[in-house]
């Protein structure tokens with residue numbers, strides 16, 4: 136959002152961007168702060184060589200423009216993946232390479248201007264870091280990585296979405312230690328409720344173990360599932376029960392969400408340490424992540440990075456359920472789900488090819504009318520709320536009219552009555568799209584459908 | 592001997608060749624070194640090397656990729672790449688110059704084939720240039736150097752093609768001087784421009800994957816550098 140000159144001088148700088156930021160008074164010296172943050176990050180991380188490599192080779196061919204759903208919907212040049220990446224590469228070239236410093240002295244190139252800062256702050260939050268564009272880059276540039284880095288630098292310069300920061304603060308420094316601020320007694324109540332529900336609907340006594348030591352798995356769903364996705368959680372528990380899996384929830388820390396992946400590596404690492412700490416406290420053998428794309432990816436990718444050893448494998452609940460289906464350990468009644476079902480791939484688990492076939496094989500095993508959206512799998516379109524955008528209510532308009540438009544069209548074209556997707560963020564965004572575009576579909580988790588069909 | 596031939600067989604050309612080869616070699620060495628260092632610093636050193644290799648190789652002959660996004664542009668670009676590589680590296684006359692400069696060369700491809708490839712290259716370069724000028728998304732991405740490099744390639748391809756025609760209207764020696772000068776300019780700028788991707792290409796996908804493998808404690812070190820030992824609140 137371009138700001139008017141008057142808003143620049145006003146103290147209400149938190150309205151400067153299309154997302155809210157804290158510390159409204161600290162809008163000054165943004166460029167200086169950005170440059171010191173950039174310098175510090177280059178010094179202490181692995182990013183320098185990749186920025187250098189991208190800066191040396193980027194051909195600006197623009198093929199990525201054709202694969203980005205944001206640009207396709209907005210037609211705004213600043214949404215071209217490569218254009219956004221150049222913003223960061225330009226700052227790097229000008230301030231952190233000797234030839235760039237020399238050039239800017241000779242040509243008197245602009246310093247990092249206020250307008251440039253505005254543009255970066257805006258552009259890096261119009262990309263969902265879905266990494267679809269990297270599939271079509273002939274050279275293999277990863278614009279999602281540049282968005283990740285751009286946001287990291289911005290956040291160390293004081294520019295980060297309030298919605299993410301507040302949640303993370305509660306998770307890492309607050310009393311409840313989770314992003315939804317659920318107190319432990321409320322969680323325990325909730326588990327009792329889920330148990331009762333399962334007894335009533337399925338006639339089985341399914342346990343939600345808490346603080347059991349030496350379990351095979353310690354379970355971390357997106358914590359918001361405890362408030363909003365009862366069916367998903369009951370489906371998870373039903374599978375664990377039916378397969379006789381030993382598992383536990385940790386009372387000290389039970390949140391799988393890691394917004395660090397969306398904006399800051401320091402946060403990312405601290406959250407991983409909390410998760411690993413709880414797993415170690417309860418001597419769990421593996422981490423089991425619930426239905427959540429970014430939670431699964433951040434744990435899978437970064438537990439081995441930050442936990443110091445490789446002895447704590449990370450498994451997605453979809454992998455576990457898939458194994459159970461393959462081994463014939465789950466009785467899923469065909470004919471229960473009569474509606475037409477499609478599956479939406481969360482980018483964070485599909486783009487790398489990690490979880491693409493498993494949920495499909497699970498669904499096909501008991502859903503009679505399963506259809507695909509086109510394209511899907513590794514090449515799927517993002518729900519339009521990725522990289523934390525869905526948690527920022529103020530981005531609703533953008534998510535509906537621009538970033539989520541393609542997905543809404545895809546869902547409509549599929550003719551499905553149910554969209555199953557194993558991700559708390561995707562579900563929230565898709566439900567908002569359904570309201571906005573008046574789509575005749577229901578959005579559920581994969582385990583919500585399993586819950587309906589499973590025989591215990 | 593005409594000026595262009597003296598030039599092409601003289602020390603100036605040898606110098607340009609040396610800048611080209613050593614410049615690109617330097618980039619390879621630096622990049623490999625950087626990647627090794629990054630892998631060493633990474634908290635998790637396991638990389639999906641096979642998958643990266645497969646993806647990288649699939650782009651060397653990108654037949655399955657071209658039609659997916661901006662097909663016309665992609666085919667033009669692919670044609671241009673094939674043309675430059677084959678004509679540049681396998682034309683008898685080029686190899687003779689190389690032989691004269693460094694004392695060895697390799698086999699050549701027959702002239703009629705290379706003539707067709709040159710035409711494909713000309714069409715490709717012209718298409719890319721026009722796209723950059725007229726297509727909005729390309730326009731906004733393009734920098735001066737992008738236009739200049741395409742012009743340079745067009746100069747080389749067109750002059751080279753004309754030089755081999757009997758109907759060439761331009762005096763031969765002048766035309767060849769133009770061809771050689773433009774060729775030398777291209778070799779000279781290669782290591783310092785985006786043409787560096789000709790040798791760095793195999794490292795980009797690998798590098799992007801390695802870069803996602805973060806360094807333990809990197810985040811807190813950044814905080815210390817920026818805010819001192821007391822750190823900062825979230």
Ligand code: SF4
Pocket residue numbers: 202203204205206214215216261262263264265266267268269278279282
């Ligand atoms: S990562 Fe996704 S949203 Fe971002 S530029 Fe690429 S395709 Fe577009």
